[in-house]
């Protein structure tokens with residue numbers, strides 16, 4: 001009864017430090033015991049990209065189809081470096097309530 005047709009994209013192993021892995025994962029193999037590392041799955045468009053131990057194909061995919069994501073990410077990183085939310089302070093509210 002509990003048929004699971006929707007495959008879940010699993011995150012890559014922790015040893016995968018490349019930035020592109022923020023956008024890709026792997027499906028589990030049919031038996032669910034391992035990850036199918038023949039193909040990386042794009043988290044943005046669910047495309048299957050042939051993966052052969054290097055991220056060139058994945059980077060090409062990101063650049064070609066999701067260039068705007070990459071540039072947005074870069075902008076975000078720059079903003080984080082300049083000023084995070086911690087730097088934003090509420091200005092002090094004037095506390096001089098007139099006495100009655």
Ligand SMILES: [Zn+2]
Nearest residue numbers: 042044045047
């Ligand atoms: Zn994609």
